[in-house]
Amino acid sequence: MTVLLSLRGLHKAYRGDAAPFALDVPAFDLAEGEALALAGPSGSGKSTLLMMLALATPPDAAEEFTFAGQDITRHWRAGRRDALAELRARCIGVVPQTGGLLPFLTVEGNIALTQRIADRPDAARVRALADELGIRAQLGKRPAALSVGQRQRVSIARALAHRPSLVLADEPTASVHPELADAVLALLKRECAAAGAALLVATHDPDRAARAGYPVLVCETHAPGADGIARSVFARAPLAEAA
Ligand SMILES: Nc1ncnc2c1ncn2[C@@H]1O[C@H](COP(=O)(O)OP(=O)(O)OP(=O)(O)O)[C@@H](O)[C@H]1O
Secondary structure: OOEEEEEEEEEEEEOOOOOOEEEEEEEEEEEOOOEEEEEOOOOOOHHHHHHHHOOOOOOOEOOEEEEOOEEHHHHHHOOOHHHHHHHHHHHEEEEOOOOOOOOOOOHHHHHHHHHHHOOOOOHHHHHHHHHHOOOHHHOOOOHHHOOHHHHHHHHHHHHHOOOOOEEEEEOOOOOOOHHHHHHHHHHHHHHHHHHOOEEEEEEOOHHHHHHOOOOEEEOEEEOOOOOOOEEEEOOOOOOOOOO
């Protein structure tokens, strides 16, 4: 098993007047191709963690933060936003809560967008993903002409089109009907497995994630203490690297 992502001693805090919050990740590893659901109640820091893993927000501190063989802490310290943006474009796919599709592009253009950004055009893969996800007939349409479930499938195809090594999905079923939610989660897992991409799904519903076959990591939450800070901890036993 090869570790794709490794965190040790990561800390992030928001110190607003209203609701100060601190997130700690003592240890967290994700293997290449592994799927995992991150579960916790609203406000427990799931999106905050995913934003850091998407290389979009820096941690306040991290003893170790490596991804795809690169030292992310060092990039942030050195202000290497170019290196982080390139790594994100090449190696990370994101499935947002709602489709987040560009209304002026066709479905085909939306799916191909991550390939364009990563400079990795592959029209055959766009069509193959569309077939796989049952949206081939929609390729020439604009997102406004699709159902919510179809839009979410386009969003999954877009997240995978450039062959990322990690897919991050933040409550990807929030906008779909409960009947569709199980199917979307299962589909996401199946497609990432087929593509060999690791997958992290943030959810407030650990039972639904478990039903869809995900191992679930539930965060520990601590109500504000004397310092008024609410705390969350995401901790996972380190993975042993393959010899
Ligand atoms: N940019 C920010 N500035 C200040 N506080 C923030 C910021 N982003 C998030 N927070 C706070 O951090 C805490 C965690 O928020 P976050 O969105 O990560 O939780 P979540 O588990 O994803 O919640 P939800 O399930 O509702 O999306 C909350 O108290 C939130 O108000």
